Amino acid sequence: MKTLNPLILLLFIAFSSCSKEKMSSxxxxxxxxxxxxxxxxxxxxxxxxxxxxxxxxxxxxxxxxxxxxxxxxxxWITISGDSIYQKAFKNYLNTYGSNWVNHRMDSLNQIQVKLKxxxxxxxxxxxxxxxxxxxxxxxxxxxxxxxxxxxxxxxxxxxxxxxxxxxxxxxxxxxxxxxxxxxxxxxxxxxxxxxxxxxxxxxxxxxxxxxxxxxxxxxxxxxxxxxxxxxxxxxxxxxxxxxxxxxxxxxxxxxxxxxxxxxxxxxxxxxxxxxxxxxxxxxxxxxxxxxxxxxxxxxxxxxxxTGVELKDLSFKNNMLFVEVKEDKNTTYKISFIGCKKGQGEPEEFATNEGNKANFKLTNEMLYVRCKITSSKLHQNPIEDLLFENAWTQPFTFSE
Missing domain, CATH: 3.20.20.140 (Metal-dependent hydrolases)
Structure with missing residues (x-):
């Protein structure tokens, strides 16, 4: 069986390491x-x-x-007698099997299960x-x-x-x-x-x-x-x-x-x-x-x-850029929110309709963040938060 020249082998290892490092970065x-x-x-x-x-x-x-x-x-937990939880336990047992699920009956004929x-x-x-x-x-x-x-x-x-x-x-x-x-x-x-x-x-x-x-x-x-x-x-x-x-x-x-x-x-x-x-x-x-x-x-x-997915999000040279991954038949409101120096109150700097927008942060502003509101209803909402949203983190001006 042929063997690789030591120099070639060393170069191959180095190249492989660099490739992996590049991919992982x-x-x-x-x-x-x-x-x-x-x-x-x-x-x-x-x-x-x-x-x-x-x-x-x-x-x-x-x-x-x-x-x-x-x-x-x-x-160990005791399974509620409610049929919902009894059915759920049976599903758990059937899914993972008795070799995995450690369970027993107590003196009251209730099911007890040892948690993993x-x-x-x-x-x-x-x-x-x-x-x-x-x-x-x-x-x-x-x-x-x-x-x-x-x-x-x-x-x-x-x-x-x-x-x-x-x-x-x-x-x-x-x-x-x-x-x-x-x-x-x-x-x-x-x-x-x-x-x-x-x-x-x-x-x-x-x-x-x-x-x-x-x-x-x-x-x-x-x-x-x-x-x-x-x-x-x-x-x-x-x-x-x-x-x-x-x-x-x-x-x-x-x-x-x-x-x-x-x-x-x-x-x-x-x-x-x-x-x-x-x-x-x-x-x-x-x-x-x-x-x-x-x-x-x-x-x-x-x-x-809570449902909105971003296709792109970047902040470079004090420019915040946002692009939404669009859902069919859905519209988006992209709002840039922040505070000006010396004001002490947040305000909405700009609002755009569409799936992409950018905003230039100046040295007169403390920070800016972006909120995206979708016209798509949340599939399982709480309170009055009926529509899907996303929030970027706040960004500050850099010299």
Missing amino acids: KKQWFKGNLHTHSYWSDGDEFPEIIMDWYKSNDYQFVALTDHNTLAEGDK TYNEYKTKFEEDGKFLIIQSEEITDHFNNKPIHINATNVKQKINPQGGNSVLEVMQNNLDAAAKQKKALNIPMITHINHPNFGYAIGLEEMKALKNEQFFEVYNGHPTVHNSGDADHMSTEMMWDYINIAYIENNKPLMYGLATDDSHHYHRKGSKWSNAGRGWIMVQADSLNPKSLINAMEAGQFYAS
Whole structure:
């Protein structure tokens, strides 16, 4: 058998390495949801069924974020006697088989099932470059009956709720606990503030006073979180603008907005239920792994969506360019929103009808972001948010 000349072999290896490096450096869009619940806390479905739904519906990454718990150790749940859940269990058993599904009958003749851990169920679904499951937790705390929830993404050890003597102190204590783990374990990890208008627990002043936080939910798919606000409370989108006006003026990093499902209910669908598929993020990263995704998010290289998909999104030479991937018989309104220096109030700088638009950011402006509103109805809306939307992250002027 002939062997390659050592010099030729070395050149071949070098060429292959360069080719792989070039391919891996090309950024892609990855679709994901960072707020999801299962039987490990107050969701009503098994992790495997949930992961199968997201993977089958063209998501590339998902985080199960159960309340104050990680999917590890032994946990048995009792299946409700409701026919919906009895039927769902039978489907689960038939799909995965008795060798996978560990179940038993208790003394009351009720079905009990041992939940699969993160390390167990991820092996069934993860595929390199195609689907990723990120271990996460919803740190669930409160102050004077006000719910304060913060997601920690790519967490390695459970973070107990830290408490505190005010809404702000509770938030900051939990953020600091997550930051401490990130530093101690030297891992990529982010936190985000969940549904600030849930119970109207977190106000604008608390959000403005936070330290070392870059992410919050501008849209959450749970039907009771009041994304739109009310007569006495601003919407989360308006809150987002005022947060960034304050952050820029105080030399803090920008606050970025996420859309999430916060899914709990997988058997009943409609505006009364917290269903999967309502909101997600699209992250532009070079590869599908926690480090790459988190690095991209920390750089603002993602957008939030409830249905609108972007064909192109770029910010170069202070020009923001947006192009929507068109749906048939659908129109789009592209709005550029921001704030001028010294004004203190957000405003709509420009609006375009069509599937593409651009906007030039000047040094007279604090920032600009883009919102795309579609004429297409959301397939499963909540509140008064009837149409599909997308939100880019805010951009600032660079010299």
